[in-house]
Amino acid sequence: MTVEVALEARNLYKIFGKNPQDVVRRLEAGESRSDVADAGTAAVIDASFTVNKGEIFVIMGLSGSGKSTIIRMLNGLNPPTEGDVVVQGNSIGEASPKELREIRQRHVSMVFQHFALLPHLSVLDNAAYGLEIQGVGKEERRARAQEILEKVGLGDRSSAMPHELSGGMQQRVGLARALTAGTDIMLMDEAFSALDPLIRREMQEQLITLQQELGRTIVFITHDLNEAMFLGDRIAVMRDGRIVQNGTPEEILTDPANDYVAQFVQDVDRARVLTAASVMEQPTAVSTLHAGVRGALKVMRDRQASSVSIVENLKFVGAVTDRSVIRAVKEGRTDLRSLIENVQPTVHPDDPLTEVVDRSVESHVPVAVVDSTDRLVGVIPRVTLLAALGNVAPETRSIPIVDTVPAASAQELDLTLAAVGGGEAAVPAEAATEGGV
Numbered sequence: 001m002t003v004e005v006a007l008e009a010r011n012l013y014k015i016f017g018k019n020p021q022d023v024v025r026r027l028e029a030g031e032s033r034s035d036v037a038d039a040g041t042a043a044v045i046d047a048s049f050t051v052n053k054g055e056i057f058v059i060m061g062l063s064g065s066g067k068s069t070i071i072r073m074l075n076g077l078n079p080p081t082e083g084d085v086v087v088q089g090n091s092i093g094e095a096s097p098k099e100l101r102e103i104r105q106r107h108v109s110m111v112f113q114h115f116a117l118l119p120h121l122s123v124l125d126n127a128a129y130g131l132e133i134q135g136v137g138k139e140e141r142r143a144r145a146q147e148i149l150e151k152v153g154l155g156d157r158s159s160a161m162p163h164e165l166s167g168g169m170q171q172r173v174g175l176a177r178a179l180t181a182g183t184d185i186m187l188m189d190e191a192f193s194a195l196d197p198l199i200r201r202e203m204q205e206q207l208i209t210l211q212q213e214l215g216r217t218i219v220f221i222t223h224d225l226n227e228a229m230f231l232g233d234r235i236a237v238m239r240d241g242r243i244v245q246n247g248t249p250e251e252i253l254t255d256p257a258n259d260y261v262a263q264f265v266q267d268v269d270r271a272r273v274l275t276a277a278s279v280m281e282q283p284t285a286v287s288t289l290h291a292g293v294r295g296a297l298k299v300m301r302d303r304q305a306s307s308v309s310i311v312e313n314l315k316f317v318g319a320v321t322d323r324s325v326i327r328a329v330k331e332g333r334t335d336l337r338s339l340i341e342n343v344q345p346t347v348h349p350d351d352p353l354t355e356v357v358d359r360s361v362e363s364h365v366p367v368a369v370v371d372s373t374d375r376l377v378g379v380i381p382r383v384t385l386l387a388a389l390g391n392v393a394p395e396t397r398s399i400p401i402v403d404t405v406p407a408a409s410a411q412e413l414d415l416t417l418a419a420v421g422g423g424e425a426a427v428p429a430e431a432a433t434e435g436g437v
Helices: 020-028 067-074 097-106 123-127 129-134 138-151 167-180 197-214 225-231 249-254 259-265 289-303 322-330 353-360 382-389 410-419
Strands: 005-016 041-052 056-060 082-087 108-111 185-189 217-222 234-239 242-247 286-288 307-312 315-321 367-370 376-380
Touching: 005 020, 005 067, 005 217, 020 041, 041 056, 041 067, 041 082, 041 217, 041 242, 056 067, 056 197, 056 225, 067 082, 067 185, 067 217, 097 108, 097 129, 108 167, 123 129, 123 138, 123 167, 129 138, 129 167, 138 167, 167 185, 167 197, 197 225, 217 225, 225 249, 234 249, 234 259, 242 249, 242 259, 249 259, 286 289, 289 307, 289 322, 307 376, 315 322, 315 367, 353 367, 353 382, 376 382
Parallel strands: 056 217, 056 234, 108 185, 185 217, 286 307
Antiparallel strands: 005 041, 005 082, 234 242, 307 315, 367 376
């Protein structure tokens, strides 16, 4: 699948001072930001990235890292000292003033941190202002603005004035104005940072919903790592004017580029970022349904596991525990289907760990990860889940299941296998059958 690039930043530098070009040359020669401080302030240093169409690209960093300077270069508010920005194939650096205005009106809109609403205009006219600048007629622009206000939950406040709204409502108006303008790209500079935590989370969720519905490309600036991890399809982490890592939230969390990024992400809510696919293990204790009770028992013994996942026609059907299997063998039962856990927790590879936690709490067996066709692609033992949430790597792949009822001992398994004629040689899970044990 071909990925369409909506915006590209090419080796951007932004220097504030009397000799900006000289500072750029010194930086290119290897001097640091502090080395050139005598000649100017290096706000952005050699920043390059692409933003794909339809994604939320987050630029994050602490105060003074250069993130707000970058976003103002993306629409030409801050001309770069060196480098270029390309929007929908149009060079910002080479654009004439008229062409730059056209790019801003047709391709790039901006949502500011402090709303920037016009106090003398109603909510409806504020939302329609971008279309007014474009020369759209009053009736049409108001109709389009009303439609977007409905989407952001302000359809009944269109006649209100900005001062009559709460901070969260005012930010929704700012968002509606950017959406109403119909631009392909939205730049959002710390758009939610002035909001209370609950309203901020609500706005984050609404932004994702609107982006999925309308397909806009969004560049979002934030200093909040949890916000970046929640919103971003990809994240660029900045420090001292430079981009120190660019990747997906999972890549940044699990494989930080340096100690700075590692320290930055150490307190992030991992359950909101990591997915089942990122922590699942290869399912080794697996048996087919037709292998029967003794086949499942043999697999558990050979794999030193206290449960086994059961598949039928390559589809996952559930799991059985060592205790239920041993009990069935002693009672002379051979039907494996009757032993399968009635409620077997399953998740999909893209599900966040919050979903896995919910399913793991009361389960006596690992959570199964299945694809869209119900094929078993992995398992998540409880201790593996805890290790992932605590950022601790498990030491071995053979992980016992924490259970309120003690698992059957290895000695008990051996005695049971001996009683039913089990051999010592390991049999692959796929090959285990009633007659082969």
